[in-house]
Each structure stands twice: as C-alpha cells, then as structure tokens.
Amino acid sequence: MKIFTAGQIRNWDAYTIANEPITSLQLMERAATACTNWLLEQRFTQQHIHIFCGKGNNGGDGLAIARLLLIQAVPVTVYIFETGKKGSNDFQRNLELLHNHTTDIHFLQSTDAFPTLQQNDVVIDALLGTGLDRPLEGLLADLVQHISNSPATVIAIDLPTGMFTDKSCKEAVCMRADHTLSFEVYKQCLLVAENAEYCGNVHLLAIGLHPAYYETTLAAQQLMDAAIIRSIYKKRKAAAHKGNFGHALLLAGSYGKTGAAILSAKACLRSGVGLLTMHTPTCGIIPLQTAVPEAMVETDANEKYLSNTPADLLRYAAIGIGPGIDLHEETANALMLLLQQAHQPMVLDADALNLLSIKKELSALLHTDCILTPHPKEFERLFGKTANDFERIEKAQEKATELNCVIVVKGHHTFIACPDGTAWFNSTGNAGMATAGSGDVLTGILTGLLAQGYNTTEAAILGVYLHGLAGDFAAAELSQEAMTAGDLTRYLGKAFLQLSLTNR
Numbered sequence: 001m002k003i004f005t006a007g008q009i010r011n012w013d014a015y016t017i018a019n020e021p022i023t024s025l026q027l028m029e030r031a032a033t034a035c036t037n038w039l040l041e042q043r044f045t046q047q048h049i050h051i052f053c054g055k056g057n058n059g060g061d062g063l064a065i066a067r068l069l070l071i072q073a074v075p076v077t078v079y080i081f082e083t084g085k086k087g088s089n090d091f092q093r094n095l096e097l098l099h100n101h102t103t104d105i106h107f108l109q110s111t112d113a114f115p116t117l118q119q120n121d122v123v124i125d126a127l128l129g130t131g132l133d134r135p136l137e138g139l140l141a142d143l144v145q146h147i148s149n150s151p152a153t154v155i156a157i158d159l160p161t162g163m164f165t166d167k168s169c170k171e172a173v174c175m176r177a178d179h180t181l182s183f184e185v186y187k188q189c190l191l192v193a194e195n196a197e198y199c200g201n202v203h204l205l206a207i208g209l210h211p212a213y214y215e216t217t218l219a220a221q222q223l224m225d226a227a228i229i230r231s232i233y234k235k236r237k238a239a240a241h242k243g244n245f246g247h248a249l250l251l252a253g254s255y256g257k258t259g260a261a262i263l264s265a266k267a268c269l270r271s272g273v274g275l276l277t278m279h280t281p282t283c284g285i286i287p288l289q290t291a292v293p294e295a296m297v298e299t300d301a302n303e304k305y306l307s308n309t310p311a312d313l314l315r316y317a318a319i320g321i322g323p324g325i326d327l328h329e330e331t332a333n334a335l336m337l338l339l340q341q342a343h344q345p346m347v348l349d350a351d352a353l354n355l356l357s358i359k360k361e362l363s364a365l366l367h368t369d370c371i372l373t374p375h376p377k378e379f380e381r382l383f384g385k386t387a388n389d390f391e392r393i394e395k396a397q398e399k400a401t402e403l404n405c406v407i408v409v410k411g412h413h414t415f416i417a418c419p420d421g422t423a424w425f426n427s428t429g430n431a432g433m434a435t436a437g438s439g440d441v442l443t444g445i446l447t448g449l450l451a452q453g454y455n456t457t458e459a460a461i462l463g464v465y466l467h468g469l470a471g472d473f474a475a476a477e478l479s480q481e482a483m484t485a486g487d488l489t490r491y492l493g494k495a496f497l498q499l500s501l502t503n504r
C-alpha cells in the first residue's frame with residue numbers, strides 16, 4: 001500500500017472532487033459516515049461522547065459525526081475550540097446543519113470551560129488534522145493536554161491533534177489517542193515508532209477517494225501488504241531437490257554466545273534453505289551439532305571467537321555474518337577477509353555491523369548484494385545520531401543509495417531502504433519480539449531466503465514480513481510476554497502456510 005504525504009492527500013481530495021465529481025462537503029459526509037459506522041460497530045456509542053472540534057475541515061468532520069450520531073439517537077456533547085476566526089466553508093455548513101439537531105454545543109475560550117472527563121467517557125478528537133502547520137501552543141496545547149491526561153478513551157479523527165503528517169512532533173504537545181481513524185492510506189507519521197504511543201491503534205477507513213489518483217501517483221514509501229508478499233513468494237516445484245534451495249553459510253557465535261548461532265541456524269533451516277554450514281569458534285561445535293543436527297559445522301581456528309573465514313567460499317549461495325560474534329580484532333580481520341573474498345549475497349547483522357562502525361574502512365568493501373540489518377542503536381553507531389525517526393528514515397534511504405545496499409532498520413514497523421530509492425514499512429510484528437535473539441532469527445531467515453535465490457530486496461521484504469508474522473502467531477498463542485526468540489522460528493511454519501494459502 002502506498003504511503004502518501006499531506007500534499008498528496010490534499011491532491012487526492014481535489015482530484016476526487018474534480019473527477020468523480022463530488023463536492024467537498026459530500027466527501028466530508030463520507031468521511032464522517034465511515035467514522036460514525038466504526039463507532040457504532042465498535043460499540044463506543046454506549047458511552048457518553050464528547051466531540052472536540054477545531055474550525056478547519058478536521059473540525060467539520062467532527063461536527064458531521066456529531067449530527068450522524070444524534071440521528072442514531074446517540075447523545076453527544078460538542079465543544080468548538082474558538083479561535084475568533086471564521087471556520088472553513090464545510091465547517092460552517094456542518095455547524096448550521098448541527099444546530100437543527102442539538103443545542104449542546106460549547107465554545108471553548110478558556111481553561112475554565114474545559115469539561116471534566118470521566119473513565120467511561122469517549123472523546124472524539126477532531127481539533128486538527130493534516131492542516132497542522134506549526135506546533136501547538138497556548139490554550140489549544142492546554143486543551144490537548146487536558147484531554148490526554150484524562151481517563152477518557154480518545155479517538156482521533158485522521159490524526160491525533162498536534163501530529164505532523166510528514167515530520168516529527170517529538171518535544172511538541174500531541175494528543176494521546178487510544179485509536180486513530182484515518183482515511184484510505186497510511187501516512188508516514190502513523191508508522192514511525194516515536195508516534196506509536198500517540199496514535200494508539202490505527203484503523204484505515206475507506207471513503208471512496210478516486211482510484212485513478214492512487215494508481216498513477218508515485219509514493220516514496222510503501223507499507224508491505226499481502227499483494228506485494230504474494231508477488232515475491234515463490235512456491236516450491238513438486239520435483240525440486242535440495243540443490244535447488246541453495247547452500248547457506250552462517251558465521252556466528254563466540255564463547256558464551258553460541259546461543260545466537262543456534263537461533264540463527266534454526267531459523268535459516270526453517271526458512272527453506274537446502275543446506276546450511278555454520279562457521280563458529282571451536283567452543284561452539286558440540287552445542288551446535290547437538291541443538292541443530294541438520295546443520296554442518298566448520299570450526300574456526302580459534303577456540304573462543306572467529307578469526308578466519310572457511311575454506312572454499314565459492315560453495316555457498318549466500319552468507320550471513322554477525323549473530324554473537326563479538327568485537328575482537330581478529331574477528332574484524334575475518335570480516336575484512338570475508339568481504340574481500342566473498343561476492344555472493346550477504347547479510348550483515350549485530351557485531352558485524354558494530355565492527356563496520358569501528359573500522360569505517362570496511363564499508364568500502366560492501367558489495368551490491370548486501371543487506372545490513374541494524375537496530376536503532378547499531379544504526380546510530382554506523383551512520384551517526386539522528387534527531388528523530390523521520391530523520392533516521394531519511395538517512396537510511398540516503399545510505400542505501402550511497403552504499404548500494406539494502407538497509408533494514410529494525411523496530412516497530414521495521415523500515416527497509418533499497419538502493420533504487422524504494423522503501424517499505426513492515427506491517428507485521430509486535431512488542432513481544434522485543435526479546436533477546438529476535439534479530440538473530442531474522443539474520444537466519446534472510447540468509448536462507450538469499451540462498452534460495454531471492455534477490456536482496458525480495459529477501460528483505462519477504463523475510464521481515466514472515467519474521468513479524470511468525471511473531472504475531474507466537475504472541476496470539478503464547479502472549480507477548482512469554483514468547484521467546486526461539487518461538488519465532490517455531491511459528492515460522494504457520495507464517496509460510498499463511499503465504500501459500502493466500503498465494504492460490
């Protein structure tokens with residue numbers, strides 16, 4: 001699904017108005033109807049509803065929702081944040097219409113007029129949406145804080161008030177919503193981790209914006225959905241043999257961190273790879289061969305950490321390096337040798353990335369078939385500090401092009417930046433995956449997919465999606481608290497099954 005900017009959404013409105021054709025007032029009515037139906041379906045209409053409106057079109061949506069709820073005999077109280085200026089045309093028209101249904105409309109001009117909100121109250125935040133052009137201040141900031149700090153359930157229309165569509169609102173005042181009802185497509189602000197606590201659960205409602213605009217408009221970023229995953233996933237041929245699915249090499253583990261090697265090995269095997277060889281310090285051979293009998297093990301010359309590369313690198317279709325390898329000087333040397341000698345698709349994770357940030361000259365050895373999988377801290381070590389998630393995403397896109405690599409910025413809605421400038425947010429995964437070893441599992445999956453012949457962009461998209469989907473299955477059955485990284489591998493099968501079911 002394409003992710004649109006505030007400007008593109010405005011243009012989509014205008015395009016729909018001109019080409020459907022439809023009036024802007026009718027479009028607002030559709031948006032309000034979709035929100036009202038959602039409120040009715042979710043049974044929020046059994047509680048008292050307080051609707052807070054600004055005087056732009058977001059406020060117009062709020063007034064139309066108030067009228068539609070009153071028609072359904074749902075009692076509402078309406079508050080209008082009074083700016084002294086005339087409202088937008090559609091706001092004014094909806095205010096006239098609302099006067100036919102209620103007199104319970106209050107104009108807020110001071111903190112004394114703010115209502116006390118109770119535990120069972122529902123608040124509709126229709127103060128400001130995509131028209132926000134400066135941080136909130138003064139009485140409006142006070143009102144937003146008053147609502148956010150109350151025990152009421154807050155449902156934001158389009159965006160939580162105070163949230164910018166295309167840039168950070170970190171440090172500024174923003175409504176803390178429990179749910180956000182947005183229209184047609186995601187906006188970047190609804191996907192970045194720093195805004196997650198303000199958006200709450202995001203629900204996209206269809207309002208019939210013209211499909212031709214969506215189809216013909218280029219988007220810099222997309223949200224992964226079943227359609228893109230279906231287009232990437234390749235079903236196995238009935239007569240296939242293990243030679244068809246590649247031989248992967250994973251360089252992982254050090255003394256005390258053989259577990260990371262085991263986690264990535266198991267995940268690699270469960271991602272469908274034909275053969276797997278592990279290269280690990282000699283201390284890892286017994287635990288690895290015991291825990292993962294399906295994998296072959298080639299031991300390093302060193303007992304406790306990696307110091308060399310395996311012989312005959314040409315045997316391998318894809319290579320993964322990083323889980324649990326530690327930061328010894330000799331390991332840095334092994335990484336350098338690997339980057340010099342191996343030209344097949346490669347995943348670099350964890351300490352392999354930390355070694356790249358310590359020895360900057362190694363980055364020059366990265367080739368075009370590399371996937372880097374930093375979490376935000378590793379990203380900062382590699383590419384420097386960024387002030388917020390929007391800047392980190394921009395930098396990831398810059399660096400993916402500069403280094404000609406795929407960069408997977410892991411986290412909530414993992415972000416994948418590709419060298420050709422395309423970029424993807426993941427739609428699967430949950431906070432139960434914030435547990436030791438989840439990243440090692442991802443490295444195994446990505447290496448396994450590369451070995452099977454998926455290119456770096458395909459492997460990153462498919463692997464990140466499957467990893468998150470396995471996490472969602474694990475959380476549904478085990479809880480976010482009790483699931484562990486190993487469970488991601490255990491549920492990978494269910495994730496693959498879902499793909500083959502949707503791929504018919």
Ligand SMILES: NC(=O)C1=CN([C@@H]2O[C@H](COP(=O)(O)OP(=O)(O)OC[C@H]3O[C@@H](n4cnc5c(N)ncnc54)[C@H](OP(=O)(O)O)[C@@H]3O)[C@@H](O)[C@H]2O)[C@@H](O)CC1
Binds near residue numbers: 028054128133134159
């Ligand atoms: N396709 C869709 O998605 C559809 C969208 N629709 C809806 O339209 C909404 C966008 O409406 P909109 O353009 O009128 O903007 P909105 O957010 O109401 O702001 C209005 C005014 O607020 C002001 N202002 C700005 N910042 C401020 C601040 N910090 N503090 C105080 N004031 C501030 C500024 O005016 P100023 O004060 O600068 O004169 C600005 O012009 C959208 O979010 C959705 O809900 C549907 O109706 C139909 C389909």
Ligand SMILES: Nc1ncnc2c1ncn2[C@@H]1O[C@H](COP(=O)(O)OP(=O)(O)O)[C@@H](O)[C@H]1O
Binds near residue numbers: 412413431432436
């Ligand atoms: N809140 C979250 N929502 C979705 N996915 C998450 C969340 N927290 C962590 N993850 C996922 O879990 C994995 C954690 O990786 P990483 O930080 O490298 O862990 P580790 O170093 O313990 O292996 C990443 O793939 C990340 O996207």
Ligand SMILES: [K+]
Binds near residue numbers: 128158
């Ligand atoms: K809002």
